[in-house]
Amino acid sequence: MQMTWQLAARNLNRNRRRTLLTGLIISLSTAALILTDAFILGFTDTAVRSATRMFPGDAQIHQLDYLAERDEALVIEAPQARLSQLASDPEVVGYSPRVMAFGMISSAADNRATQVIGIDPAQERTVSRLADAMAEGDYLAGDGAETQLLMGRRLAELLDVELGDRIVISVHNQEWGGAEQALFRVSGLYDFNARMLDEETVFVLQAPLQTMLGVDDAVHEIALALRTPALASDPDLPLWQRLSDEQVKAQGWTTLMPQLAAMLDMTRASMAIIGIMLFLLAALGVTNGIFMSIYERTWEIGVLLAIGTRRLAVFRLILTETLLLALGAIAAGLVLGWLATLTLGAIGIDYGSMELGGVAMAEQIRPRASWAQYSLYPPVVLALTLLAAMYPAAHAARIVPSRALHKSL
Amino acid sequence: MHATKQRTASADPATGVVFETRELSRHYGSGDTLVKALDKVSLTIAPGEFTAIVGPSGSGKSTLLQLMGGLEAPTAGEVYLRGQAISSMSGRELSDFRRDHIGFIFQAYNLIPVLTAAENCEYIMLLQGLPKAERQARVESMLTRVGLSGKADRRPAQLSGGQQQRVAVARAMVSQPDIILADEPTANLDSQTGSDLLDMMHELNRREGMTFVFSTHDPMIMERASRLIQLRDGRIESDEVRS
Structure with missing residues (x-):
């Protein structure tokens, strides 16, 4: 040998x-x-x-049928208790309650169908990069005017608006079933480099959008940032069970974004x-x-x-x-x-x-x-x-x- | 003048026959292209013989040595070593047969170039599973006997042709085989070196009784051979034993 x-x-x-x-x-x-x-x-x-991390979060909580129907009436009622639970969960390092609406936004020059998202600016920072994506103007201030509005620079070009210009948002009020309109001013422009967010989405404060929709303090979505993001791809993560009940369901990104x-x-x-x-x-x-x-x-x-x-x-x-x-x-x-x-x-x-x-x-x-x-x-x-x-x-x-x-x- | 006599084949190991071929044939091709390289050759080799197989090119000398050494299978006939037929051996048994009973000396020396002279000799004993001390003693003794005691650590490329062939002789003998088959061992050597090498092998034959069978054209080998087998067209033309 x-x-x-x-x-x-x-x-x-x-x-x-x-x-x-x-x-x-x-x-x-x-x-x-x-x-x-x-x-x-x-x-x-x-x-x-x-x-x-750009916007959706590692996981999201929705009313059971919301994702399938996208009906603005399918809200997470009285979310405060759930938000408190999230604040104390060791697996969760950030959460952002969001109000989601589909509506029409109009400038002096044009109008477009967009998604209008009402956020809590401070909480949104813990989940998404909206604040980091700001290119012009200011990020939303929680204690500022309720008429603040953020939109993508690309959408601003399409609507031919600049910072300070007026925008009218029309959404469907869930209480009386009619169109609800409100005036906002462009306070900031962002660049996500993603078409959906840059051209078809605007952000406003949560409270005015809740009022326009007539959903009181309810939200449609709670986005989560996890301490260990890799865990979010596990469909059997115990956290999902912990955060889900007969009204809402928590899911990781692999379920929420099957195409990805x-x-x-x-x-x-x-x-x-x-x-x-x-x-x-x-x-x-x-x-x-x-x-x-x-x-x-x-x-x-x-x-x-x-x-x-x-x-x-x-x-x-x-x-x-x-x-x-x-x-x-x-x-x-x-x-x-x-x-x-x-x-x-x-x-x-x-x-x-x-x-x-x-x-x-x-x-x-x-x-x-x-x-x-x-x-x-x-x-x-x-x-x-x-x-x-x-x-x-x-x-x-x-x-x-x-x-x-x-x-x- | 040499005295001559004809030998007859015998399969009986009691007669002292070390090697025997019976009706040994090797054919290549078939039909019109059939070539009978060897045709019903029967012969015996006794211990201590210094036999030269001679004949023109294509007469079957090398084929006979290949069959005797178990390097090729015969078309018909049988080869016996001390009465044991080798045709029934498996590939592994044939390898062991060559390792333990046959010593080969090739025309082109055919030493392993990456091994030293000593390692070339030692290799076959490693295959035999001999202990290190015995291997080293045998290598040292054998290289001394072939006059290469100071060149044990040289690789083949660092030795002359004659020295390489001496290593080949040492390698063939060191495993103490029953017979050494040498195919034109002097063909690549100048006449003086070839003569010296033959003298050395002849001396080993006489002193130690080692059995040699040569395939050759070399008159120097024929001169020293104790037996001369003449082949022609694959058949034995004459078989002359000299006293």
């Missing part, structure tokens, strides 16, 4: 260029797998953060396919490299077999060479992958204002390292490399000594 290791190590050393090139294939594949996985993690983080969850699943599947194809190509390269090394010393293997080496021992010799090569190459690949992840994680990959699956990538994608990349992939790559070496090793073991030696015995 010792001689097998010695022979294997020396055989690798005899043609360093080929060993280096074959090793490089394994190293680069390992690094590429790690980087791909790190990119998927970073992409998922960014997409989920962009989707949830599907898009991320698809992205992961695509990346996995790319990773598998990448490694299959690499495996072919490894197979080719080992075959070349076998062809180069066919006579030598013939000699080994002729003088009494068993075929299994030749098979084992080729696999041992591959094992040594792979161990070194994978170690180098891990370092390469780590450095690449670290570098790209620090620099970030800018997707600009690209919108994927209805989600604007609000920030740079930063590949993220995980233990699985360094504990799961190395044995997988090693196993696949050895698998790729099986065919040439079997070929070597089947060499007919008399043919390998040609005229010399």
